[in-house]
Amino acid sequence: MLELTFTKAEPADAESLVRLINSAYRGESSRQGWTTEADLLDGRRTDVEDVLNLIAAADSLILLCRQGGELRGSVHLQYQDRQVQIGMLAVDPALQGQGIGKRLLAAAEAQARQSWTVERLLMAVIPCREELIAFYERRGYRRTGIKKDFPANPALWLPKVTGLSLELLEKPLGVSAAE
16 A cells, blocks of 8 residues: 655745646646546636635645645645535545545545534535545545536636536545634
């Protein structure tokens, strides 16, 4: 089993985070892995300003996953009203399929429970990404049927297909011991 460490991101991590996240979601490098959105969206997933804002925001953190000091994955957690929104789960495309994503998600859930009083975890997934939804369902998440339009951000990305949306997935937890 790979030896992985998990730590909270600092502002100095922003540039390496942007490279990792963009390589996992968009462009040709993302096609090495199975989580690519390259056929659905053009452009970048995030930029340094966005990542710095997420690191600095209240009730927000980015969890880093490292192997031997090298950044291998990351995930964003945003707390609000006893819920944690999980987003931007990214694993180096060349290393996907080795269990890093499973372990990173479990570490993110543990971090959420440690940091806040949490009743449920939420995430938004593009509904046509059935293999990704199945991955989350195997980890206890369930489809809610709640859908919303995919957000527009022409400064970073443009859709390649029409009718993109996001579906909310949830994982009820009960109340954690953070209080």
